[in-house]
Amino acid sequence: MISESLGIWMAGLLSIAIFSYLLGDNPVFKLAEHMFVGAGAGHAITMGFGNIRDVGWIPMVRDGRITIIVAMVAGLLLYSRFVRGYSWLARWGVAVMVGIGTGVLLRGLPAAQILAQIRATMIPLNSIDNLIIILGTLGGISFFMFTFKGNAATHNLGLLGRLAMMVCFGAAFGNAVFQRTGQAAGAIQNMLKVFGIE
Amino acid sequence: MSFADFMLRVQSVDTRIIRVLVFLAILIPLVNPLPVPMVVTDAPRTLYDFIEQLPPGSVMLVDTNISAAYRPTLYGTAEAVFSHAMRRGLRVVLTSFAPEGPMFNEQMIESVAVPAGKVYGVDYVHLGYRAGGEGAVAEVLRDFHGAYDTDFHGNRVADIPIMQDVRTARDVSLVVIHSAGGYAGGGWVRQAVDPYGLPLAVSVTGVMAPSHYPYTDAGQIIALLSDMKSGAEYETLIQRPGVSLAGMGAQTFAHILIILLIFLSNVSYFANRGRRAKK
Numbered sequence: 001m002i003s004e005s006l007g008i009w010m011a012g013l014l015s016i017a018i019f020s021y022l023l024g025d026n027p028v029f030k031l032a033e034h035m036f037v038g039a040g041a042g043h044a045i046t047m048g049f050g051n052i053r054d055v056g057w058i059p060m061v062r063d064g065r066i067t068i069i070v071a072m073v074a075g076l077l078l079y080s081r082f083v084r085g086y087s088w089l090a091r092w093g094v095a096v097m098v099g100i101g102t103g104v105l106l107r108g109l110p111a112a113q114i115l116a117q118i119r120a121t122m123i124p125l126n127s128i129d130n131l132i133i134i135l136g137t138l139g140g141i142s143f144f145m146f147t148f149k150g151n152a153a154t155h156n157l158g159l160l161g162r163l164a165m166m167v168c169f170g171a172a173f174g175n176a177v178f179q180r181t182g183q184a185a186g187a188i189q190n191m192l193k194v195f196g197i198e
Numbered sequence: 199m200s201f202a203d204f205m206l207r208v209q210s211v212d213t214r215i216i217r218v219l220v221f222l223a224i225l226i227p228l229v230n231p232l233p234v235p236m237v238v239t240d241a242p243r244t245l246y247d248f249i250e251q252l253p254p255g256s257v258m259l260v261d262t263n264i265s266a267a268y269r270p271t272l273y274g275t276a277e278a279v280f281s282h283a284m285r286r287g288l289r290v291v292l293t294s295f296a297p298e299g300p301m302f303n304e305q306m307i308e309s310v311a312v313p314a315g316k317v318y319g320v321d322y323v324h325l326g327y328r329a330g331g332e333g334a335v336a337e338v339l340r341d342f343h344g345a346y347d348t349d350f351h352g353n354r355v356a357d358i359p360i361m362q363d364v365r366t367a368r369d370v371s372l373v374v375i376h377s378a379g380g381y382a383g384g385g386w387v388r389q390a391v392d393p394y395g396l397p398l399a400v401s402v403t404g405v406m407a408p409s410h411y412p413y414t415d416a417g418q419i420i421a422l423l424s425d426m427k428s429g430a431e432y433e434t435l436i437q438r439p440g441v442s443l444a445g446m447g448a449q450t451f452a453h454i455l456i457i458l459l460i461f462l463s464n465v466s467y468f469a470n471r472g473r474r475a476k477k
Contacts, residue, residue, distance in 0.1 A: 019221070022214065022217040022218070022221070023214060023217075024214075040266070040298075043297060043298065044297045047297035047298075047300070047327050047329075048297065048329060050327070051327060051328065051329045054326075054347060054348055055328070055329075055345075055347070058347060058348075059347055063347075100333055101331075101332070101333060104332055104333045104336050104389075105332065105388065107336070107388070107389075107393075108387070108388030108389055108392045108393060109388055111392045112384075112387045112388045112391065112392040112418065113384065113387070113388070116392070116416045116417075116418055117412055117416055119416065120412070120415050120416035120417070133415070168408055171408050172405065172408045174404075175403075175404030175405055175407050175408060175424065175425070176404060176405045177404075177453070177456055178404040178425055178426075178427065178449065178453070179271055179403050179404035179405050179425055181220070181224060181448070181449055181452040181453065181456075182270050182271040182404070182425055182426040182445060182449060183267065183268070183270050183271060184220070184221075184224050184448075184452070185224050185228065185270060185426075185445040185448040185449060185452075186269060186270020186271070186441075186445065187270070188221075188224055188225055188228055188448070189228060189270070189441070189444070189445065192228055192229065197228070197229060198444070
């Protein structure tokens with residue numbers, strides 16, 4: 001049964017328009033592409049505006065949380081790049097963002113991504129899995145060791161690391177194929193909904 | 199046409215033919231669904247068992263970081279896990295640190311919580327989008343009420359019953375994130391697992407999955423769900439067929455075709471290499 005929902009018709013027709021690129025670039029594809037970019041940008045602006053209103057403006061004006069003005073000013077400085085002669089002020093806003101971002105990241109990074117990973121590699125050599133993990137890790141590190149000239153042992157370990165990375169890239173490629181076919185299946189499902197096939 | 203000529207022509211085949219073949223391989227199983235045997239792997243099973251052993255009333259925090267382009271691969275998992283949590287009587291706090299996330303949270307509420315008769319604010323709450331990426335995650339976990347003044351619908355968070363018991367990460371029993379990009383599992387490991395010791399389950403796209411395996415091996419992520427396949431497995435576990443299971447037939451046929459094409463192109467490459475060497 002043909003769908004009576006305008007949303008489903010739009011999703012189906014736009015999916016067909018996007019798929020038309022498979023036969024070559026064309027105006028219908030361009031139209032769908034521009035609509036997608038425009039809708040995405042419009043949605044992001046709306047959500048961003050709502051976020052500034054809810055997190056910044058309302059708490060500052062209604063609840064008197066004056067300290068928020070520091071973050072608001074830092075954010076506004078980002079737009080100074082559009083004002084000739086004052087564009088250098090944007091660097092202050094960027095500096096605040098980079099500083100806070102780096103601080104937040106560094107808070108958990110050493111324990112979560114260095115110590116925990118090292119600990120996870122300190123495992124007994126009592127299974128093939130463990131052996132592969134240890135050799136793969138040492139090989140990967142050896143491959144990217146550029147600070148001194150290695151010997152035959154580190155060279156061979158590096159080759160093993162390259163092999164481990166190639167296996168990893170192969171797994172990533174397989175996953176990428178899986179993801180893309182999944183996305184294609186979703187888009188085709190949109191098209192089929194027009195005809196009531198779900 | 200001899201075998202050698204066929205092999206030579208394979209290398210110069212018009213790519214549009216391959217695109218049409220892949221399109222048909224996906225389309226036909228969707229129009230005529232074929233039963234695909236679904237073997238449930240460790241990751242969905244682990245998350246399922248974890249949710250099963252949580253006492254009713256426990257708080258599950260969900261970060262829906264899905265964008266429209268990745269809906270087919272991630273939404274099925276998100277809906278299945280949310281459905282399981284609702285069925286188990288967990289209290290769910292829905293958040294998002296991506297602008298498009300709230301749209302999918304609302305879809306989940308419409309398709310799972312509302313039909314199940316769950317009460318907004320008591321059984322679940324949708325806090326909405328918060329900008330700031332990983333920094334915002336850290337802020338929310340430190341103080342939910344400080345980070346969110348109002349929920350997605352404009353209600354004051356302080357007045358929502360479920361939020362009376364949810365103030366910091368210490369009040370959360372499980373975090374589940376559905377991520378199509380950005381800081382993803384790494385960010386949550388840094389901000390939730392290491393500082394607070396929260397159990398974290400991660401659902402990511404296929405491309406992102408390999409970069410998350412080290413966290414699983416290190417025990418920082420309790421379950422790593424990858425793409426539509428994990429969603430289909432989870433739907434099998436909770437016996438609630440959804441969009442992921444519906445897409446698995448198409449996935450299977452498309453993969454068989456792609457494997458055949460890779461095999462054929464390699465045979466062609468080596469056959470022609472032998473011919474070039476003879477010349």
